[in-house]
Amino acid sequence: MDWDNQFAERALKMRSSVIRDMLALTERPDVISFGGGLPGPQVFPIERFKKACCRVLDENGELALQYGSTEGYRPLREWIASQARQYGVKVGIDNVLITNGSQQALDLIGRVFINPGDLVATESPTYVSALQAWRVYGARFISAPSDEHGLVVEKVEEILKQRPRFLYVLPNFQNPSGTTLTLERRKQLVELAQRYQIPILEDDPYYPLRYEGESLPRIITLESAAQPESDDVYNGNVIYTSTFSKLLSPGIRLGWVIGPAPVIRKLSVAKQSVDLNTSVFVQMVANEIGRSGFLDEHIQIIRACYMERRDMMLETMAEMFPSDAVWTRPEGGMFLWCRIREDIDASEVFKTAIQQNVAFVPGEPFFPNGGGKNTMRLNFSFCTPETIREGITRLGRVLKQVEYE
């Protein structure tokens, strides 16, 4: 059968993620990769995880291995809601949906909000897999630029006037740029979104991964504080998503959405036909670990580990990169962003780099409407400091060589 003639139009437009395909090239063991968005495996709490698996199976095996409700395992939803109340959002269990990683949250939000041809407003650059998820639903993108303090809010009003379905923001240690939105800008965003009645989708996978400076309130917290006192559950216009991937493990595929109850209900109906429910076993394991308070200690280990790696990357870049390259200095997260000489194409650099056994992700795919050919995203969480030093040294040599040619 000629399958290419059998696929739906939607499928003909689907393209494999440029990044996933590039990363396939970097799977050779001799390649030092700054390309992926992987946690450092050294920080996975394997023993604690094992203990939780045993405990869940010993105490509640029949429940853990059975089908569950689409919205998620009740005690886990309650725990996430209680965490959210601690950071100032008035939510109950009806405001929480458990997802199969936060990528599923992005997909479900596209499914529920985007008509073919609709506008979605984003930062530029922004998380490439969100763009990929929403293109399937026919989204077109309008975007506002970022500087070293995140989204340039002054440019947001004009895009909100075009009435996008929602505004997508990663306020903390943004992927790909590593920047953090200032408090002042967060407040302005809340005010703008209220004035124009446009939902904000706050994607916040890295919040606890802060290595210096003060944590800033989440956008949903600021928005909840602006609600009338009389409202006793969250009814604002921010939809918030986060994940266990960075704090516990991405190998369990566990994320969540916090939002107004009507949105959670609609996302749940959408999730029914997508995969019935998220693994109950995995939810119970995360719930056991979360409620034990372990993650509050464990985050210290992750922070110390990633800060050392970030510092090594920044230090080696300062030493080895050509003088006309500039880069962000992230206060947390897993990525930094580098802009090389204007006339140099990062995807050409990639080809040379891979021959020298070092990899990164060219920045262009992160721009919803093109541009950024001379940018690159570098991940600092995955490799050890020694490997980072070696890899950045190689990459510096490659960049100088390409500039010289």
Next chain:
Amino acid sequence: MDWDNQFAERALKMRSSVIRDMLALTERPDVISFGGGLPGPQVFPIERFKKACCRVLDENGELALQYGSTEGYRPLREWIASQARQYGVKVGIDNVLITNGSQQALDLIGRVFINPGDLVATESPTYVSALQAWRVYGARFISAPSDEHGLVVEKVEEILKQRPRFLYVLPNFQNPSGTTLTLERRKQLVELAQRYQIPILEDDPYYPLRYEGESLPRIITLESAAQPESDDVYNGNVIYTSTFSKLLSPGIRLGWVIGPAPVIRKLSVAKQSVDLNTSVFVQMVANEIGRSGFLDEHIQIIRACYMERRDMMLETMAEMFPSDAVWTRPEGGMFLWCRIREDIDASEVFKTAIQQNVAFVPGEPFFPNGGGKNTMRLNFSFCTPETIREGITRLGRVLKQVEYE
């Protein structure tokens, strides 16, 4: 914000599953429910599962808790391919995709094959969550009726002439009807699908759950046998999906698709933006258990348990149900199908039954284009034999009472 005005058109058409909503009514502990499609929790291999979790984490923790490839964990794909070769399908790893339960397979197939307004051919009645998944993509349904030997193949040719995107069939112990397609009809289906060049989607979650009679070859096996000798990988027009849910646990959400490589590639690209990948940890646990040969022994325990339950249900129905009710006698699986007096509406019976603390699923939602008001699906895998006896006795009383009124 008025959220109802914010949702996309697609979302406005989404309806919560009638069954899931009804089942919510049956969650009271005093209700005996034949409604869900749940395995009996008594057969979950909790200790074996625990052992596998520990072993995977001890030996390969860093890999298990990391992100993985979208196509799935390579050794698990290889194992599934080797199983498929044993049942006569010439496949390699490129013919296998791991999914987050087989519901995800159904959703991805909808995403990849269905344009808004396209026809999909099904049995009538058929699996309701498949209908729900494909309606989101704008499918319209044409269907052929079933009798006690499954899909009436004589009626299939006329629907294939209308050129549906694919024909959806559950050949073994069908959900909801419990019927099994005869060998002769399977062969005719393969021949018809080849003649009209229409893909067959073979959904086969219950294959190993056979309690009597001989196992029949899968449709994909018959189709593979009909390929030219020279083809060394599967290149036919059957897409096959199955799951670990019935054999191991539905709480791990693990299924798979076997199909021609171009289809697997396209489904993988679709899966990228949906959830990046299926839990590596869970895949490794299933791989450990699968390769150990444990499931071959464990299936004996499941068969013995469910056969006893099926027999108790059939026996009690014969005793207690009104004489004008007729039902299927499934050779395996988890469901049987009952047709009550023509003028009686099963959803009215449901209301009376729930007051008597017994529940089932009215059959109408399983008919893609309406009908079947006087039908009901009864699950026999979840309740113990004693509870089945009590529940069927209650339901018999309810049916007689409703008939008498």
